[in-house]
Every structure is written in C-alpha cells, then in structure tokens.
Amino acid sequence: MTSGVLNLVLKRLGISAITLLIVLFAVFFATSMLPGDTASILLGQAATPEAVAGLREAMHLNDPAILRFLRWLVGLLHGDLGTSYANEMPVAALIGGRLVNTMKLAGITALLSVPLALTLGITAAMLRGSVYDRTVTVLSIGVISVPEFMVATLAVLLFAVYLRWLPALSSVNEAHSLTDLVRIYAMPVITLTFVISAQMIRMTRAAVIETLSTPYVEMALLKGASRSRMVLRHALPNALGPIVNAIALSLSYLVGGVIIVETIFNYPGIAKLMVDAVATRDLPLIQSCAMIFCLGYLLLITAADIVAIMSNPRLR
C-alpha cells in the first residue's frame, strides 16, 4: 500500500471524526429541545417551586447548553454516560445488557443475510435476463418498496397465524433450550434478513454486472473460459471491493430496521429502550442510545468508504 492510499484513508477517518462531533452536537441539542421541564417532571405535581429550583441547580440544568454539552462530552470520554432521570440508575448499566441483545440480533441477521444475499446477487448477475434473475429482482424491489413493519406483519401473518410455527412475540429471558432460542429469534431475524438482503442483492448484482461488462471479462469469454470460471476467476476478484462496500452499506440499514423490529416484536434491545425513553423524556438515556446508533452507523459507512478506496487499483 502506498502513501497515497494511506493518506486517503486517514483523510476519510478524519472526516468521520469531525462528522461524529457534529452528530453528537446535533443529538445533544435535539434532545435538549424535548418539551417539559425535567426537574418538575421528576418531582411530580406536588413539588414546591423551591424544590424544583433546587433540583435544577443540582442537575446543572440552568447552565448554558454549550457548558452542559462539554460536560457531557468529558463524561463520555471517561466512560460515564450519566444517570437515568427516570429510575436513578447509571445509563451504562441500563444499556449494557440491552446492547448485547441488539448486537446478537444484528449479528445473527448479518450471518444469515450476507451469504444469502451474495449467493442470490451473484447468481442473478450471472444469469442476467433469465426468469430467475427477473424473479430475484422483482422480489428485492418489492421488499425495498414496502415499510419494514409491513415485512414484519406479513411474516407474523405467515409464520405465526397461518402456519403456527412461531410465536408472534419474543422475550429473551425465557430461553431454556436451543428450540426456545430459535423460536425467539426467528421472527425478528427473518424480518431483518428480508430488509437487509434486498438492499444487498441489488447492490451486489449491480457490482457484478458492471464487472462482467469490462473488456478483460470479454477476453476471458473469447478465449473460451466457462461461464462459472469467467465469473469466479475473472470477474469476482475485481468486484470484491464494490461487493464489500455494498455489504457494509446494507448493514447500516440494520440501524433503521432494528428500531421497527424491536418495537413490533417487543424485543428487549437498545432500540426498544430508546423508544421507551422518548416516552418518559429520559434525556441521558436518549442521548446515549442515539449516540450508540449514530456511532454504529458511522462506523459502517466509514468502513464502506475505506473499502472502496482500498479496492480501487488506480490508487494502489
């Protein structure tokens, strides 16, 4: 790797760092605009004005926003996420287990959807124009065009209502055996896999088709290489960069999908925690959850960009 690529990668990382700061700032200010005064909400209806004023003082709510932002940022750097307003627990403790649950959900979905989507995308590109290709394309356009909650409702209708294979709700605590585990994760994972795979199939198919139209693939065709050899040996290694880029980008759709899916299936993950926190106006909790989501999203799109830079042979 030459210094050119290294420079570009470092530059991209620098941009991500600046972006992260802007995003944190935006999240902080958006949540500061939440209606209602936190101190009076915490103390309830019977609170005296003095008590409210005292609590506001103690919670530094009277300080200028920029000062509170800096204090929050310094706390973050020390690993201190603050204390939940609603139940006085450290935010880190509330988030910990939930984050693990969400990561499990995302991880299983990624393990399932990446091989599935790559297989479908690459084979569809190989058999371009065939009935198979058209079916895959129409189905993936269909899934992309409908909201995530509709995929979830259809999945519930099919697997829980008509076939009665799976329960419609999931609760992680009741898992005692492998069958329980499968039953719990099946519905959320199926829904997320549909959503993520559709995006990935489209992007993978486009990347492979683009490579298949290059002169060196035509050369392979003319020298008599078989169709599968042409794709696997000549086209695929060169399409690898765009494909990995597509994978990272598609996985970033998990962030949006997980919010809907956890709410529908009542899955105890961090997105459900955040939707609940919005209802109770729990600022530190909302800020931390939003920050984790933005961080994950930013990491994935940065990874996608870096892979795109590294895989460009003109820069090597």
Add this chain to the structure above:
Amino acid sequence: MTIALTTTSRRSFLGHSYNLVGVVASLVILAWTLIAIFAPYIIPHPIGDIVDDDYFGPMRQGLWLGSDYLGRDMLSRVLMGARYTVGISLAAVSIACFSGVVLGMIAAVTGGWLDTCLSRFLDAMNSIPSKLFGLVVVAAVGSSIPVLILTLAVIYIPGAYRFARALAVNINTMDFMTVARVRGESTLYLIGSEILPNIIRPVLADFGLRFVFIVLLLSGLSFLGLGLQPPLADWGALVRENIGGLPFAAPAVIVPSLAIASLTISVNLLIDNLPQKIRDRDA
C-alpha cells in the same frame, strides 16, 4: 439515471410511449392522487362514525373493506388516509428536493469555502440514521402536520443536495458554462438557465425515489405512534391502530399495508421504466 444524462433532447417524458408496466404504475399513482384530492366527497361513511356492531369485521356488502378495531368503516378511513400519506409526503419531498437542488447547484457553481462547508455539514447530517432523526425530533417538538413535513424534508435535503451537486459539478466544467461566466452572467442565471435544464431529468427521477423514501419513513414513524396523531390517521397509523386484528388476519390491518405498497411499488416501477424508454429510442 446516467442514461437520462446522456440524452440531450428536450422532449418531455409525456411524449414517449410507455410499456405496460409503466402504464399500470402511472394509473395507480394517478388513482391515488385523485383519491387524495377528492377523498372527502367520495367516502361512503364519515370516518369517525361507528357503523358496524362487530370490530375487525370482514369484507361484505356496504362495508367493502370491513371495519376497524372500533367498528368504523375501513374503506372511508383508507381513502382519507391517502390524503395524509400522499399530501404530507408530497409537501416534504417538494421542500427537500427544491432546497437540496438549489443548494447543490449553488455549491457547484460557486465552489470554494461555501461548497466545502455546505458539503461537510450536509454529509454530517446524512450520517444520522433517518429513523433515529425522525424519532428524536418528533419526540422533541411534538407531532403536528407542519412539524412532520419539515422534519421529513430536513432529513432528505442532504441526499437531494449530494445528488444535484454531483450532477451540477459535471455540467459546470462544460464550455458553455465558461462562456456564460465570461459573459458575466449572475449565479441565479447560471443555475436557472444553464445548469437546471441539463440536470432536470435525473433530478425528477430522484424526486420520485425520495418520495418513496419519505412515504416509507412517514409510515414507519406513524406506525411507531410518532407520526400523525389520532383522530387523524395516515396509512401507517391505520396499520398501528388495527395491529390487534393481525391474529385474525383482519382486512383492517392488511388493506392499509397494501395501499402503502401499491403506491411505493408503482412509483419505483414508473421510475425504472422511464430511462429504459429513453435509451431504447436513442439506440
């Protein structure tokens, strides 16, 4: 969209003959648009009236799409829901694309620090997941129709900006742009008379795609209970309030979902079929 770029003829889309899929897709879009406009005059029952003794009633004569969780007429509610889903999305996508495209063209023509600052800032905005942004903002300032329209518009401005800027930067390097600059034309003239006519087709296709994204996001927010508030109900909210009918496969929960799907899939198919026609004619 790159195909649309290479064509320089100025004939409008309407001058082309569509294939069957395109015709069906545009008919569906036209139908929903007409319904959105005329909904109050064609609904069989007032949307608040309880007309069925049973809740989650099946489809039958008089109640063509069954009844909802309170026994209200589902057909009327879906027809009125079209008003909110199509109306709010159209307003939001118009604001988003107008602001994004104008800013993008200005950035491309002006260049320099304005371009850098605007691009950096909007890229950062783009790094906030859209559903999360909607969730936080709608929770922060409450959920009314103007707030929803503005939030949805703000979420999709960065995308429209990026798209328009990338196109405009290409046009900006053309000779006729240099000539126009040497003539001493104003920025307003440059973006309005030189750049816009050359990028209008891909921008319109982008407008359609972004409309689909906004319909999906609005439905998602309403489904989470953060979009339109009762008694108003768009299609996402209709699915949410009738989700209890899912175990009985009630039409009340399936029909609004199908309505969303028919609209978004039609727009996608129409866009997919537009550039195809142009390419075929040029070939």
